[in-house]
Amino acid sequence: xxxxxxxxxxxxxxxxxxxxxxHRVRVPALSAVMTLGxxxxxxxxxxxxxxxxxxxxxxxxxTEALATLTELEEARATLHLGEAIETHLExxxxxxxxxxxxxxxxxxxxxxxxxxxxxxAVQLTVTARADAREIGAQKLDRLNxxxxxxxxxxxxxxxxxxxxxxxxxxxxxxGQVFVAQPGSNTRLTDVLDWxxxxxxxxxxxxxxxxxxxxxLVAGGAHAVTLGPRILRAETAPVALLGxxxxxxx
Amino acid sequence: xxxxxxxxxxxxxxxxxxxxxxHRVRVPALSAVMTLGxxxxxxxxxxxxxxxxxxxxxxxxxTEALATLTELEEARATLHLGEAIETHLExxxxxxxxxxxxxxxxxxxxxxxxxxxxxxAVQLTVTARADAREIGAQKLDRLNxxxxxxxxxxxxxxxxxxxxxxxxxxxxxxGQVFVAQPGSNTRLTDVLDWxxxxxxxxxxxxxxxxxxxxxLVAGGAHAVTLGPRILRAETAPVALLGxxxxxxx
Numbered sequence: 220x221x222x223x224x225x226x227x228x229x230x231x232x233x234x235x236x237x238x239x240x241x242h243r244v245r246v247p248a249l250s251a252v253m254t255l256g257x258x259x260x261x262x263x264x265x266x267x268x269x270x271x272x273x274x275x276x277x278x279x280x281x282t283e284a285l286a287t288l289t290e291l292e293e294a295r296a297t298l299h300l301g302e303a304i305e306t307h308l309e310x311x312x313x314x315x316x317x318x319x320x321x322x323x324x325x326x327x328x329x330x331x332x333x334x335x336x337x338x339x340a341v342q343l344t345v346t347a348r349a350d351a352r353e354i355g356a357q358k359l360d361r362l363n364x365x366x367x368x369x370x371x372x373x374x375x376x377x378x379x380x381x382x383x384x385x386x387x388x389x390x391x392x393x394g395q396v397f398v399a400q401p402g403s404n405t406r407l408t409d410v411l412d413w414x415x416x417x418x419x420x421x422x423x424x425x426x427x428x429x430x431x432x433x434x435l436v437a438g439g440a441h442a443v444t445l446g447p448r449i450l451r452a453e454t455a456p457v458a459l460l461g462x463x464x465x466x467x468x
Numbered sequence: 469x470x471x472x473x474x475x476x477x478x479x480x481x482x483x484x485x486x487x488x489x490x491h492r493v494r495v496p497a498l499s500a501v502m503t504l505g506x507x508x509x510x511x512x513x514x515x516x517x518x519x520x521x522x523x524x525x526x527x528x529x530x531t532e533a534l535a536t537l538t539e540l541e542e543a544r545a546t547l548h549l550g551e552a553i554e555t556h557l558e559x560x561x562x563x564x565x566x567x568x569x570x571x572x573x574x575x576x577x578x579x580x581x582x583x584x585x586x587x588x589a590v591q592l593t594v595t596a597r598a599d600a601r602e603i604g605a606q607k608l609d610r611l612n613x614x615x616x617x618x619x620x621x622x623x624x625x626x627x628x629x630x631x632x633x634x635x636x637x638x639x640x641x642x643g644q645v646f647v648a649q650p651g652s653n654t655r656l657t658d659v660l661d662w663x664x665x666x667x668x669x670x671x672x673x674x675x676x677x678x679x680x681x682x683x684l685v686a687g688g689a690h691a692v693t694l695g696p697r698i699l700r701a702e703t704a705p706v707a708l709l710g711x712x713x714x715x716x717x
Contacts, residue, residue, distance in 0.1 A: 332707075335697055335700060336703070336707060372698065373697040375697060406715065408714065445710065445714055446557070446559070448622040448623060449584070450584050450585070451580075451622075457707060457710060458710025459710060459714070460710070461708060462710050462714035465708070465710075466657055
């Protein structure tokens with residue numbers, strides 16, 4: 220089995236159900252009739268939803284259902300519960316971690332934690348200051364097994380594939396792209412929304428070079444801060460995914 | 469040297485300088501005259517600051533200085549730079565991690581990452597589902613050395629002490645207290661501000677019991693989510709501190 224071709228019987232994170240309403244709204248609990256307050260009503264207005272529109276509701280505990288917006292006032296919305304959607308524990312949009320190759324067992328630790336924190340795929344990358352320029356087939360297989368075990372342990376029914384390394388410049392910068400950059404002035408909270416898939420880019424030991432970061436930013440990536448301290452290469456992805464998880468749902 | 473008594477020549481995270489202005493405002497760069505836009509001006513209004521007031525400015529890269537607010541309009545503020553404050557890489561308020569005892573080397577990993585992410589102290593705790601009920605003096609010494617090395621590596625000049633375990637019920641719930649709770653409806657972003665010290669409480673493998681969480685919440689802790697997935701005991705503190713670091717500054 221090639222590691223970039225997961226078994227056909229396992230659901231893939233990159234296969235969203237195209238037949239579901241696009242918008243997904245958090246509710247305190249799923250019940251037949253749900254009343255939402257000013258904050259949520261404003262959010263529904265921002266999404267340009269109207270009475271009669273279908274959407275998805277979820278409770279943050281993995282339970283999700285269809286719903287119909289039956290009433291939308293300035294500061295109050297009423298939803299009626301529809302059919303349950305198969306429970307899953309995925310992020311609102313797929314989150315890809317593009318992680319630089321690291322020495323030793325560090326990648327296993329990153330893949331394990333990233334899987335727990337909900338990534339839909341780990342794309343390994345080769346960077347200027349790379350600790351390694353390639354990875355053996357056996358090691359890539361092992362990383363995919365780590366993802367499989369971590370998915371099971373964290374109760375996800377989606378196993379993120381760990382994909383063979385590509386040069387950093389070949390990582391597609393689609394959706395919202397964030398690169399962790401010590402001392403950046405931008406916070407993740409200032410720029411993250413869940414309107415599009417997310418790609419997180421993290422560097423090797425020694426970090427990405429200024430040129431690499433500048434190219435990513437020129438390509439549309441946001442350089443975001445994780446504080447003024449220097450993080451090890453294996454801490455940054457977990458911290459960034461933790462921030463995403465804390466904001467996500 | 470007892471591990472809860474760090475060397476006298478090392479600055480302690482729990483010794484804030486009492487003579488500095490309380491409010492701390494982020495600026496793009498430190499310069500003789502700094503003009504801030506609507507967002508920051510609003511923030512200054514919220515803090516009830518007035519022209520003539522002293523505050524601290526920082527650039528998120530570890531540089532900090534005194535400043536005087538010379539002009540505050542509705543959507544614009546002007547600051548004049550004062551004396552530099554010794555550069556340090558600490559969080560705006562001390563962050564204590566109260567982490568349950570874990571088996572094997574897991575605590576080393578937690579202490580190392582927590583130090584990089586800026587904790588001011590790690591308070592070990594004994595919980596109902598504890599993996600261990602005590603820790604040897606040698607192991608505690610080792611954890612303190614891990615903190616010392618990690619502080620150096622992350623360029624902090626503050627070494628967080630790792631404190632001998634106390635029962636979870638004895639951890640003081642002062643300041644803002646957060647406990648990671650799968651499926652909670654509260655996001656860290658909804659409740660965290662930097663007006664007071666922060667305490668993060670994380671559980672052992674198997675998690676805190678419902679009773680333990682209920683007691684913490686009754687004592688004023690916020691149960692916050694890191695997403696609907698189950699995290700390993702050693703991932704949760706790093707993820708939570710990552711979220712704090714991403715929100716901090």
